[in-house]
Structures are given as C-alpha cells and as structure tokens.
Amino acid sequence: MYEFNFAPVIAGLDQLLIGAWLTIQLSCAAMLLGLIVSVFCAWGKTSGITPLRWVIDAYIEIIRNTPFLVQIFFIFFGLPSLGLRLTPNSAALLALVVNFGAYGTEIIRAGIESIHKGQVEAGTALGLSRLQIFRYIIMKPALRTVYPALTSQFIYLMLTSSVVSAISADDLAAAGNNLQSATFASFEVYIVVTLIYLVMSVGFSTIFAMIEKAAFKYPLSR
Amino acid sequence: MNISRRMMMAAIGAGLMMGAMATAAAAQTVEDIKAAGKVKIGMLVDFPPFGIINANNEPDGYDADVAKLIGKEWGVEVQIVPVTGPNRIPYLQSNQVDLLVASLGITEERAKSVDFSQPYAGISIGVFGATDAAVSKPEDLSGKAIGVARASTQDTAVTKVAPADAKIQRFDDDASAVQALLSGQVELIGVSNVVAAQIDKAAPGRFAQKLELSQQVQGIAVRKGSTELLTAVNAFIDKVKADGELNKIHEKWLGAPLPDFVATAEK
Numbered sequence: 113m114y115e116f117n118f119a120p121v122i123a124g125l126d127q128l129l130i131g132a133w134l135t136i137q138l139s140c141a142a143m144l145l146g147l148i149v150s151v152f153c154a155w156g157k158t159s160g161i162t163p164l165r166w167v168i169d170a171y172i173e174i175i176r177n178t179p180f181l182v183q184i185f186f187i188f189f190g191l192p193s194l195g196l197r198l199t200p201n202s203a204a205l206l207a208l209v210v211n212f213g214a215y216g217t218e219i220i221r222a223g224i225e226s227i228h229k230g231q232v233e234a235g236t237a238l239g240l241s242r243l244q245i246f247r248y249i250i251m252k253p254a255l256r257t258v259y260p261a262l263t264s265q266f267i268y269l270m271l272t273s274s275v276v277s278a279i280s281a282d283d284l285a286a287a288g289n290n291l292q293s294a295t296f297a298s299f300e301v302y303i304v305v306t307l308i309y310l311v312m313s314v315g316f317s318t319i320f321a322m323i324e325k326a327a328f329k330y331p332l333s334r
Numbered sequence: 335m336n337i338s339r340r341m342m343m344a345a346i347g348a349g350l351m352m353g354a355m356a357t358a359a360a361a362q363t364v365e366d367i368k369a370a371g372k373v374k375i376g377m378l379v380d381f382p383p384f385g386i387i388n389a390n391n392e393p394d395g396y397d398a399d400v401a402k403l404i405g406k407e408w409g410v411e412v413q414i415v416p417v418t419g420p421n422r423i424p425y426l427q428s429n430q431v432d433l434l435v436a437s438l439g440i441t442e443e444r445a446k447s448v449d450f451s452q453p454y455a456g457i458s459i460g461v462f463g464a465t466d467a468a469v470s471k472p473e474d475l476s477g478k479a480i481g482v483a484r485a486s487t488q489d490t491a492v493t494k495v496a497p498a499d500a501k502i503q504r505f506d507d508d509a510s511a512v513q514a515l516l517s518g519q520v521e522l523i524g525v526s527n528v529v530a531a532q533i534d535k536a537a538p539g540r541f542a543q544k545l546e547l548s549q550q551v552q553g554i555a556v557r558k559g560s561t562e563l564l565t566a567v568n569a570f571i572d573k574v575k576a577d578g579e580l581n582k583i584h585e586k587w588l589g590a591p592l593p594d595f596v597a598t599a600e601k
Binding site: 190192286293 | 481
C-alpha cells in the first residue's frame with residue numbers, strides 16, 4: 113500500500129501558490145489582450161478590406177493548425193534571431209495572446225454572422241453611426257450568443273498555459289515540477305497541483321456565470 | 335504450497351549468494367589475463383560520449399578507446415561487454431568481466447565493493463557563458479540570467495552558489511538550456527563539460543567555462559583485493575597520461591584536453 117506523505121508538499125505550498133498566481137495573471141492578461149485581438153480580427157474578417165482579410169485568415173490558419181508548444185518555442189527560441197528578445201514570462205504571455213486571439217476570432221466571427229442583416233439595416237435607418245452599429249447592434253448580441261464558447265476557450269487557455277514551463281516561465285506547472293524534482297513526492301505534488309488547477313477553473317466558471325448575469329440581461333429585462 | 339515455494343527460493347538465493355561470495359574472493363592478476371589471451375572489459379553503451387554504439391553497431395566512445403588501449407598495452411584481445419549503470423558492479427563481482435571501464439565515478443560507497451584505479455576520466459560541472467563575459471566568481475552571477483536543466487546536478491550546484499538576485503531559469507532538459515544560451519535568452523548556463531564540448535561544436539569559440547562548480551572523477555574498477563591487477567592498471571594509466579595517448583582520446587571525444595583535475599590526480 114502506498115503511503116502518502118504530504119509534508120514536503122505542505123512545506124512547498126507557498127511556491128505552488130506563487131506559481132498559481134502567475135498562472136492567473138498570465139491567463140487573465142492573455143484573455144483581455146486576446147479578446148481585443150479577436151474583436152479586431154473578427155471585424156476585419158467580416159467587414160474589412162480584402163487584403164486585411166487574407167492576412168487575418170493566414171494568421172488564424174497558422175495558429176490553429178500548429179501545436180502550442182511549437183509556437184511558444186518559436187517565440188522564445190526563434191525570435192531572438194530576428195533581434196526580438198523576450199523574458200520567459202512575456203514570451204509566455206505573447207504566445208497565449210496570439211493563440212487565444214486566433215481561436216477567439218473564429219468564435220466572435222460566428223457570433224457576428226448570427227446577427228441578421230435586417231438589424232444592421234434597421235440601425236442605419238435609425239441614423240446610427242457605423243461605430244454605434246458595430247458596438248450596439250452587432251457586438252453586444254454577438255458576444256452574448258458566443259459567451260459560453262468564449263468562456264470555455266478561456267478555461268482551455270488557462271489549462272494550456274501549463275505548457276509555458278517549457279521555456280522556464282514560473283507558472284503553477286513549473287512550480288509543481290520544481291517541487292516534485294526536489295522532493296520526489298510526485299504523486300502528492302501532482303494531486304495538489306491538479307486540485308489547484310481544478311479550483312481555479314471552477315472559480316473562473318463561477319465568475320463568468322456571474323458576469324453573464326450582470327452584463328447580458330439585455331434586451332429581455334430592459 | 336506458498337511456504338514451500340518461498341523456502342525453495344530462499345535456498346536457491348542462499349546458494350547463489352554463497353556462489354557469488356566464492357567468486358568475489360578470487361583475486362586476479364595480469365598474468366591470468368595474458369595467459370587467457372583476452373581481457374573482458376565492461377563498459378556502458380548508453381552514456382555519450384563515454385560509451386555509445388556507433389554506426390557499425392559496435393561499442394565506441396571514450397571508454398571503448400581506453401579499453402582498446404589496455405588491450406594494445408598488454409598485447410591481448412579486448413572483449414567489450416556492454417553493461418548498464420545498475421548492473422556494472424555485479425558484472426565485475428561475478429567474474430563476467432575482468433575490468434570495468436564504465437565511467438564509474440569514484441565514490442567512497444563504491445570503493446567498498448570494488449577497487450578503483452587512479453582517475454582516467456572526469457566530468458566537471460561549471461557555468462558557461464560568452465567568451466568575453468565578465469564572470470569569474472559566484473558573486474558575478476548577480477542579476478544575470480542563468481539557464482539550467484531542472485533538478486539536475488548543475489541546478490543544485492548553481493542554486494547553491496548563486497547570489498539571491500541571480501535569475502535561475504529552469505528548463506526541462508540540457509538541450510533547452512543550451513538552446514536558450516545559443517539564442518541569447520540567458521547569458522550563462524550551468525552544464526557539464528560533456529555538454530560544453532557539444533556547445534563548442536555548435537558555436538566554436540563563442541563560449542567558455544566561467545566558473546567550475548564541482549568535479550567527479552571516474553576510475554577503472556577491478557575486483558576487491560586484486561592488488562596486482564590494480565597496480566598494472568595504474569601503471570597503464572600513468573603511461574598513457576605521460577605519453578599523451580589519453581589526452582588524444584579526450585580531445586577526440588570531448589573536444590578539449592584532459593582536464594588538470596584528472597591529469598594530475600593522485601590515487
């Protein structure tokens with residue numbers, strides 16, 4: 113019978129929590145920046161000029177059809193050859209933003225395409241500006257439609273961020289690997305690391321559900 | 335049934351142990367080996383560049399070259415027996431090989447089971463960086479990014495000496511740490527001289543050892559009590575160190591001259 117020994121894990125718990133905090137910071141920053149990228153690219157894809165659409169299409173195809181590990185190696189080990197040198201944590205953030213941006217674009221584009229053309233025409237008839245139409249008539253209902261897909265993409269992004277330990281960023285997975293290799297208590301360390309990831313995922317799901325209630329009551333309750 | 339089988343296993347085990355003890359006691363001399371016309375040498379084949387299997391499917395590497403040199407010196411045929419890390423000492427103790435040229439690090443613990451010659455090879459761990467980097471003592475690591483393979487010996491060694499504000503970046507393996515050095519993501523890395531030799535192949539002259547952190551010397555092992563054989567092995571190592579043959583092998587496999595801590599080591 114295996115004897116559990118959680119003492120080394122408890123002794124190293126502060127390291128794990130520092131790692132978990134970086135994972136949260138990385139994921140949240142990547143989501144916010146990635147969302148901006150996604151909205152811009154989704155706009156470009158649905159209403160932009162043709163050359164811009166080609167560029168965005170190429171970006172999405174490249175990112176969605178290559179492994180994240182390769183992308184992160186390319187940014188961290190490859191880009192210095194072009195003179196762009198990033199610290200492990202900023203390279204990790206950039207990779208996550210670029211990755212989330214590609215998936216987010218497709219999700220938001222689907223939302224935009226779900227808006228009936230008649231609604232846009234109605235907005236024009238009411239004398240709204242192009243920006244107003246995009247913001248109130250297209251984006252808000254579109255985001256509401258794809259909100260569940262966006263949040264699950266975010267949870268996926270947070271779990272994927274465990275890969276960044278490969279370029280020596282100090283996230284939760286790296287903290288777990290460090291602790292495991294120092295104590296050899298791999299079973300105990302990874303149980304605790306798994307639990308922390310689980311708590312973070314469930315926590316974010318709850319927060320997202322609350323945001324959904326607060327932000328997307330419109331138009332039913334207004 | 336269960337008990338009788340267990341008793342039988344115990345009896346067989348006891349028999350084997352007695353057999354092993356009987357053979358372990360048999361000391362050996364160079365005359366025995368010369369009379370047989372053949373020396374059986376155990377070496378690792380999974381420890382590049384010391385022990386590898388080459389393109390012709392034959393054992394090769396630093397250890398193999400040293401083994402062949404022993405055969406040449408004693409005028410006998412060399413039979414190389416591939417061994418593994420955990421079974422190399424049992425192979426020697428159970429008479430299946432005459433000598434171990436198996437990158438066996440000389441430690442007190444092992445010296446209880448085998449007799450070691452003077453060092454014939456060594457691995458050192460150090461901090462490597464750009465040839466012109468101004469690092470000559472551990473304090474100079476302050477504020478610098480140092481790559482290491484996570485939880486390796488070099489990780490432990492660098493972490494021990496580096497000041498608190500040094501940024502130690504832990505990668506999954508030596509290859510990633512080397513990659514980080516070559517792409518300029520870290521200024522320095524902690525690696526063994528074996529890996530350093532490979533870096534020098536990839537980027538000749540760009541990097542050099544800045545600090546030495548630890549050394550591990552390796553010896554040729556003979557069965558406990560084979561004093562006469564050990565003397566002959568030591569004489570062999572003295573000779574090849576003096577005439578430069580060992581240095582040639584080191585240059586060939588590690589791309590650098592035999593380090594001083596091996597060349598001048600005393601047994």
